Amino acid sequence: MKVLFHYAAGARLREEVARFATLGLEVVCCAEGSEQPFLAELADARVIWHVLQPITADVIRQAPKLELIQKIGVGVNTIDLDAARSRGIAVCNMPGTNSRAVAEMSLLLMLSALRRQYCVERSCRTGKWVVDAQVRESLGELCGRTVGIVGFGEVPRILAPILEAMGARVIYTARSRKEVAYPFVSLRELLQVSDIVTLHVPLTAETEKLIDRSRMALMKRGAILINTARGALIDEIALHVALVSGALGAAGLDVFAHEPAVATNPLLALDNVAVAPHLAWLTNETLGRSIDVAVRNSLAIRDSVALEHRVV
Template sequence: MPYTILVTGPALTPEAAEVAERRGARLVSIGAAYASPEELAAVAAKEEIDGIIVRQGKVTEKVIAASPRLRAIAKHGVGYDNIDTEAAARHGIPVLVARGANSQSVAELAFALMFAVARDLAHLDARMKAGFWDKATTSGLQLRGRSLGVVGLGEIGRILVGLVQPLHMTVRVFDPYMPADVRIEGAERVASLDELLATSDVISLHCPLTPQTRNLIGREQIATMRPGSILINTARGGLIDEDALFEALRDGRIGGAGLDTFAVEPVNPANPLLTLPNLIATPHVGASTQTARDAMGLIALDHVMNVLEGKGADPRAMVNAPQLRVA
């Protein structure tokens, strides 16, 4: 009897589907981009799934408990705040992420958003298409020689640090979870978030969303940022208090923002942030390159299959290891 793996959201790439078939797995895709937990649970129960590959939607305890055969959950990416990892641990199910699969693509988008906001590209593009020629009134920010603050130095943050080296930017990093003896090539470490915010012309967020990091950037933090500075978020929308950011952008307290992620996704078209000319928004597409999609699908599938085939879970990719007491 083949294994059954539920894919929440779009189907995996043909290459990943071929590997799944070769390893004796049947992939079931729910189709809807953001299916509700109730819809996912209904499919999980009906199909008696053995594994889940999470692309979109929330995997709650209701989903996890729907199939007694469920043994592994893998994220098609690295952000796992849409998975109830504690509930999975209570059911003895490892949750694994596709470490490194999309790091380059996400870092490149953060890099692109820095330029797009600094040079007001989206607004100028819209003005040009509306018949205006704003050459005399436009004044962008040159990034060379400026300072970049990176919050969270995982693989994505490290790649971004490398990407900005030709710009001769001063790079500072804040990551309280990074061991003190870790060497940061091309950057210096700061002791607090406030210090990083106060000394950076551009701030780029690259940390996971946890209870400790929710609304990491709020009114108090924005008040410490340099006037005219730029905030980039390609990590998780919940890291920023969106009401506070709206006020800061509207009032010109900071220069601009580039957001690929939002607190609620898909974003409500009535979200006031979308009315601001100094905000550039993209629909959570940091990992949306073919290279990243191919890698994420294959890695996520491999994580699930290794567990189902009795090879065990990769502890380096497991995000609920402490609850499961796995080293």
């Protein structure tokens, strides 16, 4: 059975997935962004292992044999679920496989923003040992700060105790109160009292631009905004204004409203923004766990048995 892995796999990973031929799975790797090779391979694929490049209704129309879209990760906003449903194509995700990696990246972005790591490293690499006074006077510690977590799923459950162990005060908001020891507050209160706000909710019609100009205005002056969830949760134009004006002190962004983010995105030019190219989820350990789930579901679709974490 042919499986199309839509990902720029390196030699080691290609060698690893080739071993699944012994299970009857022909895994073909095709880099994201390679449209024509992807569509050519798609024609006879029964399964797609999908990472980030959108699976649109048009893509689905060009996949006559497709039976399963397996998301490598959690968020399925990059898949046209209605088009899949109308074709009877199953869609599955894999909650929990990348939670630790995302939690660690969220922490890294917080520390990078607090310590202005981009400015400090650039200064050091260019031979400027004494960092500008403005940067030195903006450096801070996590200990003693209030971190507000928006959403409280798998990632926050890992992240919160780490933050607490480092001396931060943790509060959270979510659609409903969770059975955790941290104070549950409204989004409004969280924004008003937090020194750092970190986003951990899915992108839906309700959460698009959740953090817009009006909500940024509620945040403490000099607060830090972290996003490892989905870029469109934030109004990027409003964020740029807030960062330039000093209303917000810094941001840490692994995700952007439009990806891949282009060099002309004004947020990338700011010294008070720590960035990464949507790889919070990506570690060797995450890939190993993810491929295990993807293989099990691919075999399940072949053998007509129940799928894990079915969304559609």
